[in-house]
Amino acid sequence: MYIPKKQSWHIEPPWGLLNDPNGLIWYKGNYYAFFQWNRLAKDHSSKAWGFATSPDLVHWQFRGSALLPDQPYDAQGVYSGSALEIGGQLNLYYTGNVKQEGRRISRQCLAVSEDGRHFRKLGPVLTTPAGYTEHFRDPKVVPDPQGGYAMVLGAQRQNGLGAVELAISQDGVHWVPGGAIGLSEEYQMIECPDLFALDGAPVLLYCPQHRDNDADASLDSFSVGRVLDQWPDAANPLDLDTGWQRLDAGFDFYAPQTFRVPDGRRILFGWMSRLEGEEETAFGAEEPRIHCLTMPRELFRRGQHLCQRPVREQRELPGTPVAGETTGNGRLYRPARRAFRFTADNLAPNRDLELTLHGGEWSFRYDAAARTVTVQRRRWTDSGTDTRQAELPALTSLELWCDQSSAELFLNDGELVFSARFCPTAPQPSLLEAGLTPETPAQLTLLPEDLYRFIPKEEEKS
Missing domain, CATH: 2.115.10.20 (Glycosyl hydrolase domain; family 43)
Known part of the structure; x- marks a missing residue:
């Protein structure tokens, strides 16, 4: 399909x-x-x-x-x-x-x-x-x-x-x-x-x-x-x-x-x-x-370091919270569509954390011992994966903003950012997280629909 x-x-x-x-x-x-x-x-x-x-x-x-x-x-x-x-x-x-x-x-x-x-x-x-x-x-x-x-x-x-x-x-x-x-x-x-x-x-x-x-x-x-x-x-x-x-x-x-x-x-x-x-x-x-x-x-800026975070107007968007269910692999969310944000704050120190989107179309892992972030996506031209990795001494917060075929990840209030397009293959949108403690403030929220509309001029088609 x-x-x-x-x-x-x-x-x-x-x-x-x-x-x-x-x-x-x-x-x-x-x-x-x-x-x-x-x-x-x-x-x-x-x-x-x-x-x-x-x-x-x-x-x-x-x-x-x-x-x-x-x-x-x-x-x-x-x-x-x-x-x-x-x-x-x-x-x-x-x-x-x-x-x-x-x-x-x-x-x-x-x-x-x-x-x-x-x-x-x-x-x-x-x-x-x-x-x-x-x-x-x-x-x-x-x-x-x-x-x-x-x-x-x-x-x-x-x-x-x-x-x-x-x-x-x-x-x-x-x-x-x-x-x-x-x-x-x-x-x-x-x-x-x-x-x-x-x-x-x-x-x-x-x-x-x-x-x-x-x-x-x-x-x-x-x-x-x-x-x-x-x-x-x-x-x-x-x-x-x-x-x-x-x-x-x-x-x-x-x-x-x-x-x-x-x-x-x-x-x-x-x-x-x-x-x-x-x-x-x-x-x-x-x-x-x-x-x-x-x-x-x-x-x-934080000193000499340039940081990025989603604009306030998007952060303040109202949305529909989606509850997760506990599984043997972590907490699984099944949103109705792919346009959502997932936030987690005040993360426990020295803990590994994993996120998997839509059954593996995109994934994130923080290795606390190695102090590294690894992001992967499934290729669409063969059966392999693409990987990006960066150092991060500690992970304190994350924001993941998803759309139909993209993910933008902001770590530690914008200290480190990862952007990716990926090919949708899973009919049921999902996010699986593993590593958060029950006390960690975390939430998945569906974004409102109809935020972007095409109003093309008919003559542009010629």
Whole structure:
């Protein structure tokens, strides 16, 4: 029996392929989550910007496309970027990609909106400066502490190694190169940088990428973050190969982007996929769509360590508690659907703990003696399993947020996070826990239905 993978409360398109979150912003009373979208196929052949809006970070509506690859400067793709409100106007910054006869040209472009629904392109505002290849993209625009605006970009230098480049502007429209603020000697490309202040300190997020420069192909990449001593500048570029932490220890997390909401919190979304090749093809084979964004997460600091937890609005959702039954293997929960959260606080020290979702589609184990966390998922391309492991000196609390085909696990109030997509195979949703004491506060709660709705424009299907 085939079980659909369509999510019930994560942002995803009704058809096609989603990847990087772009243009996250609070604008005129709504949250906006733009994202890379191929509305024509479930592959990476064409990229536009799709978007969804929400009044509360919980109830989302898909709105169709915002920016299409319909101009000479973005004909082969409206690539990743960001959003910023300037003078009441919504500015969308993105990379326009042109690739003809094997030659790539990247330009940083601007589109504007007065209402968050209709978008007008103003064209390129920055071309690739000397010293870089055309792997020059992903503009994230932020207010500059010195006045005006700063744009950070992922880049590859002419020597084939990665960098984070800075551009500066006084009005958000006219930009000039500002030099490299970070350099890599190990990675051939840096993607999706994000620069912001968090609890009084500057923070830089980015994605180091190994590439085969001869074949112009990505080999591997991941997402990292680091707390800085001072706002970076080109006079003293950062060493991008050291001093960072991985933002997510799981299987599926990439290209995170953050934005500041009116109450001051820093909210993060990531692309919840790192599927490639056969794995990606098989996952989307019987679906009209593939990939989704992570749940929105609050990003915060504990000293120099970056932590993530589900946004308060989702934590405060009302839900239906589901009672568990004691079995010989632990406590078994049988929720009516796969959209639920499971929380356990004040965990007893020095105890092992295991969670098994849906008969083994996904599992978690904490080994107290080894002080390690192991997360596994069942593969869908063969009979094996994929494994991720991380060190954790002690386990004090956990939150597991589940959807139809995903799990996001937060340990010790966001100290360690694991994200995963998996293939649904069990007709009866279930969660088996083993290791909690009877006194441990633990609860499984069904999430409300109808948190995410498709409201596509009919013309988007053509």
